[in-house]
Amino acid sequence: MLSHLHVIWALMRGQRLRYGFALVCLVAATAINFGVPLIGTATIDYAVSGKTPGADTPALIALLLDAVGGAGALRSHLWLAPVAMVLLSLVSGVFSYLKGWQSALASDGIARQLKDRLYDHLNHLPAHYHDRMDTGDLVQRCTSDVETARQFLATQVMEIGNAVILAAAAFPLLWSLHVPMTLVSFALIGPITIYGYVYFLKIKHVFLSVDEAEGALTGVIQENLTGIRVVRAFARQDFERGKFAGPNARYRDRSLHMLRLMSWYWSISDLVALSQLGLTLLVGAYWITTGQLTVGLLFAFLSYLGIMLWPVRQLGRILTDLGKTSVALTRIGEILAVAREPEPAAVAPLPTRLGGAIAVRDLHFAHVGQGGTRDHAEGDGALNGVSFDVAPGESLAILGPSGAGKSTLMHLLLRLYDYPRGSIQLDGRELAALPRSWVRGQIGTVMQEPFLFSKTLRDNLRLGRSGECAEAEIEEAARAAAIHETILTFERGYDTLIGERGITLSGGQRQRMALARAILKRPPLLLLDDALSAVDGETETLILNALRERRGRATTLVIAHRLSTLVHADRIIVLDRGRILQTGSHAELAAQDGLYRRLWQIQTNVEADFKKELKPA
Numbered sequence: 001m002l003s004h005l006h007v008i009w010a011l012m013r014g015q016r017l018r019y020g021f022a023l024v025c026l027v028a029a030t031a032i033n034f035g036v037p038l039i040g041t042a043t044i045d046y047a048v049s050g051k052t053p054g055a056d057t058p059a060l061i062a063l064l065l066d067a068v069g070g071a072g073a074l075r076s077h078l079w080l081a082p083v084a085m086v087l088l089s090l091v092s093g094v095f096s097y098l099k100g101w102q103s104a105l106a107s108d109g110i111a112r113q114l115k116d117r118l119y120d121h122l123n124h125l126p127a128h129y130h131d132r133m134d135t136g137d138l139v140q141r142c143t144s145d146v147e148t149a150r151q152f153l154a155t156q157v158m159e160i161g162n163a164v165i166l167a168a169a170a171f172p173l174l175w176s177l178h179v180p181m182t183l184v185s186f187a188l189i190g191p192i193t194i195y196g197y198v199y200f201l202k203i204k205h206v207f208l209s210v211d212e213a214e215g216a217l218t219g220v221i222q223e224n225l226t227g228i229r230v231v232r233a234f235a236r237q238d239f240e241r242g243k244f245a246g247p248n249a250r251y252r253d254r255s256l257h258m259l260r261l262m263s264w265y266w267s268i269s270d271l272v273a274l275s276q277l278g279l280t281l282l283v284g285a286y287w288i289t290t291g292q293l294t295v296g297l298l299f300a301f302l303s304y305l306g307i308m309l310w311p312v313r314q315l316g317r318i319l320t321d322l323g324k325t326s327v328a329l330t331r332i333g334e335i336l337a338v339a340r341e342p343e344p345a346a347v348a349p350l351p352t353r354l355g356g357a358i359a360v361r362d363l364h365f366a367h368v369g370q371g372g373t374r375d376h377a378e379g380d381g382a383l384n385g386v387s388f389d390v391a392p393g394e395s396l397a398i399l400g401p402s403g404a405g406k407s408t409l410m411h412l413l414l415r416l417y418d419y420p421r422g423s424i425q426l427d428g429r430e431l432a433a434l435p436r437s438w439v440r441g442q443i444g445t446v447m448q449e450p451f452l453f454s455k456t457l458r459d460n461l462r463l464g465r466s467g468e469c470a471e472a473e474i475e476e477a478a479r480a481a482a483i484h485e486t487i488l489t490f491e492r493g494y495d496t497l498i499g500e501r502g503i504t505l506s507g508g509q510r511q512r513m514a515l516a517r518a519i520l521k522r523p524p525l526l527l528l529d530d531a532l533s534a535v536d537g538e539t540e541t542l543i544l545n546a547l548r549e550r551r552g553r554a555t556t557l558v559i560a561h562r563l564s565t566l567v568h569a570d571r572i573i574v575l576d577r578g579r580i581l582q583t584g585s586h587a588e589l590a591a592q593d594g595l596y597r598r599l600w601q602i603q604t605n606v607e608a609d610f611k612k613e614l615k616p617a
């Protein structure tokens with residue numbers, strides 16, 4: 001438990017002053033709460049019953065009577081007691097409010113800071129970390145785990161403080177009033193505390209199983225919603241409903257089980273708490289008849305029990321929550337412990353703009369699943385010794401079957417992964433020694449499945465540009481990517497929102513948007529990873545013509561499956577199983593016997609057949 005508290009204490013850094021203030025308010029509220037029953041006791045025993053203070057008067061009551069000018073004064077101003085009790089309760093209420101407010105502010109501050117840190121950290125983690133982590137799990141850690149911690153920090157931390165104060169103050173206070181009665185009043189407090197602790201320790205796994213069942217249920221819903229179109233297209237609704245029914249029933253069963261156990265706990269602890277009150281009342285009443293106790297003192301003891309019983313019964317719950325919070329914080333800590341993408345220590349001043357020359361030598365790379373963390377066996381990686389050069393402004397097309405290593409090559413150029421062997425140089429500088437942000441600032445990328453943000457079309461296009469950019473420039477880029485006309489057909493033009501709150505773009509439109517975004521960035525290096533796969537042939541020709549007009553402005557690397565995309569490239573490399581098989585222009589490669597010519601023949605034959613089919617007989 002101490003290690004749990006240690007973690008919480010570390011988390012509270014930066015907000016400890018606020019917690020300190022909340023704690024002062026808590027102490028003030030508790031002290032005032034403890035004072036109220038004493039007024040009752042003094043009034044009942046010395047003002048109403050007419051007892052005169054003597055040697056058997058508890059010190060605190062004697063002090064109180066002295067403060068109001070003696071028992072006689074209290075008797076003649078009886079109204080003072082209820083008014084003071086109400087006023088004190090009011091002041092205590094204000095302190096309680098301040099305590100709650102301050103701890104809520106502190107916990108919100110911590111949660112926000114934690115989320116910011118997590119979010120920033122996740123954005124700087126290496127690509128291979130994201131490759132192997134489940135996104136749903138990461139989202140859960142960033143949201144519900146942080147929320148578990150926040151709730152604990154907002155309420156339970158103060159409850160722990162409350163319990164400690166009660167334990168430290170209540171016993172001596174009651175002891176000073178009446179020793180035998182204190183022993184009676186605490187008779188069942190010990191057992192009830194131990195019962196709570198052991199009970200929650202025992203059913204901790206039930207809480208965990210409910211959490212797991214909830215996670216599983218969320219997972220099914222998430223998967224279903226992500227693939228809702230596939231579900232509909234394959235008329236799988238019934239199957240999906242069946243798939244949902246299992247986890248749903250499991251969640252209900254486990255929740256019910258937990259609720260039943262909780263009901264048991266609260267019923268039994270109700271019984272013990274009431275027994276404690278009953279016992280105190282019974283023994284107290286008996287001692288009043290024998291003259292060992294006054295009515296006022298019995299009133300005080302019953303009042304203090306009222307104050308103490310709830311926090312005592314909550315203790316088991318607080319300790320369970322402490323465990324849960326600790327698990328949540330461990331899960332969060334696991335993310336924060338992953339090292340960020342390393343950045344080179346010191347770099348010589350870099351030019352603002354790259355010339356655009358690329359030199360790749362004997363490049364090797366294997367993904368983690370392919371033995372990337374070990375020295376992979378020769379030839380079984382994604383790239384197995386690739387070498388080529390691209391001059392500034394030149395366009396290079398990369399062709400190859402799926403799994404040949406084309407995307408991996410693009411990812412290495414973007415420094416998403418580090419390469420263990422070989423070299424990539426940009427304008428003669430080794431890529432691995434260049435800061436990632438600078439490298440990525442020099443590159444415009446279009447992926448096969450580009451990601452657009454839930455913003456307006458204009459904002460999405462401007463993403464790569466840090467400063468202002470003129471409307472004409474945005475339009476020019478959109479025209480080059482053949483998306484301008486399409487945008488104008490939307491009612492709100494460039495101000496059209498996309499994503500969940502706006503319209504949905506087709507795959508081809510998204511690719512064209514991404515291309516326009518990359519062009520607007522005006523990078524010296526343009527990487528197009530199967531960027532036109534969802535665009536129809538006619539639009540593709542338009543785009544390729546526009547790109548050809550811009551030739552020379554950027555070094556361009558194009559991955560494509562359609563040969564029509566590649567034929568106009570200055571040079572083409574044919575990649576297979578991480579190795580370059582052929583290099584040359586379209587004319588050179590078409591004249592050579594090899595993979596390129598075979599692909600070319602297949603595609604041209606298919607097109608010819610297709611045209612023949614279309615021709616009316």
Ligand code: ADP
Nearest residue numbers: 131367368369382401402403404405406407408
């Ligand atoms: P291409 O783009 O030519 O289709 P890729 O570069 O995507 O090929 O993939 C090359 C090889 O690396 C393939 O065998 C593929 O299965 C593997 N690979 C690609 N990405 C990953 C990844 N994130 N984790 C593990 N293996 C990967």
